[in-house]
Amino acid sequence: MKRLESRHWVFIGLFLVVLLSMLLQVDLGVEVSSDTTRLFDYIENLPPGSTIMISFDHEASSLPEIRPLALAVLRHAFARNQRLVGVALLAEGTGIGYRLMEQVGKEYGKVYGEDYVFLGFKPQYIAAMLSMGESIRQTFPEDYLGRSYDSLPMLQGVRNYDQIAGVISIADGSLTTHWIEYAGNQYGVRVSAAVAAAMVTTYDPYLASGQLHAMIGGLRGAAEYEQLIHQGGSGLRGMLAQTTAHMYVILMILIGNVVYFRGRRKRGEG
Amino acid sequence: MDVGTLVAGLLTLAILTFLYRDNPIYKMAESLLIGVAIGYVLVVTWTNSLMALLFTPLFSRGELWLIVPFALGFLMFGRLHRRTAILSRIPIGVLIGSGAGVAIPAMLEARTLRQLSATVGPVFADGTVDISMVVVLLGVLSTLIYFYFSREQVGWWGRTARLGTWFLMIFFGTTFGYTVMSRMSTFIGRMEFLLSDFLRIIS
Incomplete structure (x- = not known):
C-alpha cells in the first residue's frame, strides 16, 4: 500500500471537518442578502396565477x-x-428539471398540466430562446411527456413571452447570459437567476x-x-459544514504559506 | 434502499477513491459517467430534436419545407470524404452567417452598450462624490491601460497599469473564492446524500 502523502492528510482533514459538521446538524441561520430578498420579493409580489418560466x-x-x-425557488413559487x-x-x-418540478408539485398538491408543465429540452438554446419569443407552442409542440401543447389547460392563452411574468434560469454555466441577451434585451x-457559486462574479455586472x-448563488443563496x-433544506443544513470547511481551507493556506517561507529561509533564499 | 440510491452511493464512493490515487474503480465510475451522459444526451437529442422537429413532421405529416434543413444537415456528412468535404461548407456558412447575424447586435447591446452605460455613471450626485462610482471608473480605466500594449508601460502610464493589475487580482481572487465555495457546496451535497439517503446516519 502506498504511503499517505501530505495531500491525503489534507483530504482526510476536510472529510472529517465536513462529516462532524453534518453529524452535529446545527442550523446556523444566515443573514439574508439584498440580492436574495430581491428574488424573494419578486415571486412574493407577483399576482397569484402568474406564469413563470423556470x-x-x-x-x-x-x-x-x-x-x-x-x-x-420552486417551493416558494408553488406556495404562492x-x-x-x-x-x-x-x-x-x-430529467432533473422534470423530477424536481414533480417532487415539489406533489408536496403542494399541484396538478400537472393545470398548475405546472414541463416542456422538456430543446437544442440550440439561442434559437430556442428567440423562437419562444415568437411562439412557445411552435418551439415546443409537445411537452416532456409527449402531450400536445394544446391539450395542456395551463398553456391555453400562453403564446409567447408576453404571457410570461419572468424567466428564472437555474444555471451552472453561462446560459443565463443568453437569456439576458436574447429574451431580456x-x-x-x-x-432572474439561481446559479452555482462559481458563476456569481460572471453575473454580478448584469x-x-x-x-x-x-x-x-450557491449553497449560501x-x-x-x-x-x-421558513422552510429548512439542504442549504441551511449545509451552512455549518460550509463555514467550517472554509475555515479549514483558510487554515491550510496559512499553514502552507508558513511551511513554504520557512523552507525558503532554511535554503537561504530569502 | 432503492437500487438507484445504492448505485449512486457506490459510484460516489468510487469517484472519491481518486483522492487516494488513480485506480481501476475510479476509472470504471468515470467511464460510466461519461458514457451515460453521452448516451442520455444522444437519446434526448434524437427524441426531442431529430424525431420531433424533423423526421416526424417531414415523413409522417408531409411538411416538405423541412427538406431544406434536412438537406443542409445531411451535407455536413460531406466532411467524411475528401472529395465531398467542400459541400459541408454550405451548412457551416449558413450556421455561422445566421449565428453572427443574430449574435452581433444582441451582444453589442447586452455586453457592450448596456454595460458601458452602467459603468459610466455620474461621479457627482446631489453635491457629493459617489465613491463606488470613482472606484469602478478607476478600475475600468487602469485595467484597460494594462491591456494596451502599443505603448511601453513606464512612468505614470506604467503605474496606472500596475493599479490595473491590482483590480484584476481582486477580481481573480473573488472568482477563485466563489469557485472554491462552489466545489465545497458540491462536496457537502454529496456528503449529505451519503450520510442521509445512502448510509441513513442523519435524517
Missing part, C-alpha cells in the same frame, strides 16, 4: 449545488400559487446594470432563500 440550464454534475437552489412552465436548454437538465423578459433582475420561505 429554465433548467445545468448539467448533472452540479446537481448537489443546484438542487437546493431549485427546490427553494404561481403557474410554472419548465424548460431545459441543456440536455442533462431535462430583445423581448423585454424579466430575467445585476449591477439591471439587465438581470435578481440572483441567488439557497440557505438564505430557505430562511426567507
Whole structure:
C-alpha cells in the first residue's frame, strides 16, 4: 500500500471537518442578502396565477449545488400559487428539471398540466430562446411527456413571452447570459437567476446594470432563500459544514504559506 | 434502499477513491459517467430534436419545407470524404452567417452598450462624490491601460497599469473564492446524500 502523502492528510482533514459538521446538524441561520430578498420579493409580489418560466440550464454534475437552489425557488413559487412552465436548454437538465418540478408539485398538491408543465429540452438554446419569443407552442409542440401543447389547460392563452411574468434560469454555466441577451434585451423578459457559486462574479455586472433582475448563488443563496420561505433544506443544513470547511481551507493556506517561507529561509533564499 | 440510491452511493464512493490515487474503480465510475451522459444526451437529442422537429413532421405529416434543413444537415456528412468535404461548407456558412447575424447586435447591446452605460455613471450626485462610482471608473480605466500594449508601460502610464493589475487580482481572487465555495457546496451535497439517503446516519 502506498504511503499517505501530505495531500491525503489534507483530504482526510476536510472529510472529517465536513462529516462532524453534518453529524452535529446545527442550523446556523444566515443573514439574508439584498440580492436574495430581491428574488424573494419578486415571486412574493407577483399576482397569484402568474406564469413563470423556470429554465433548467445545468448539467448533472452540479446537481448537489443546484438542487437546493431549485427546490427553494420552486417551493416558494408553488406556495404562492404561481403557474410554472419548465424548460431545459441543456440536455442533462431535462430529467432533473422534470423530477424536481414533480417532487415539489406533489408536496403542494399541484396538478400537472393545470398548475405546472414541463416542456422538456430543446437544442440550440439561442434559437430556442428567440423562437419562444415568437411562439412557445411552435418551439415546443409537445411537452416532456409527449402531450400536445394544446391539450395542456395551463398553456391555453400562453403564446409567447408576453404571457410570461419572468424567466428564472437555474444555471451552472453561462446560459443565463443568453437569456439576458436574447429574451431580456430583445423581448423585454424579466430575467432572474439561481446559479452555482462559481458563476456569481460572471453575473454580478448584469445585476449591477439591471439587465438581470435578481440572483441567488450557491449553497449560501439557497440557505438564505430557505430562511426567507421558513422552510429548512439542504442549504441551511449545509451552512455549518460550509463555514467550517472554509475555515479549514483558510487554515491550510496559512499553514502552507508558513511551511513554504520557512523552507525558503532554511535554503537561504530569502 | 432503492437500487438507484445504492448505485449512486457506490459510484460516489468510487469517484472519491481518486483522492487516494488513480485506480481501476475510479476509472470504471468515470467511464460510466461519461458514457451515460453521452448516451442520455444522444437519446434526448434524437427524441426531442431529430424525431420531433424533423423526421416526424417531414415523413409522417408531409411538411416538405423541412427538406431544406434536412438537406443542409445531411451535407455536413460531406466532411467524411475528401472529395465531398467542400459541400459541408454550405451548412457551416449558413450556421455561422445566421449565428453572427443574430449574435452581433444582441451582444453589442447586452455586453457592450448596456454595460458601458452602467459603468459610466455620474461621479457627482446631489453635491457629493459617489465613491463606488470613482472606484469602478478607476478600475475600468487602469485595467484597460494594462491591456494596451502599443505603448511601453513606464512612468505614470506604467503605474496606472500596475493599479490595473491590482483590480484584476481582486477580481481573480473573488472568482477563485466563489469557485472554491462552489466545489465545497458540491462536496457537502454529496456528503449529505451519503450520510442521509445512502448510509441513513442523519435524517
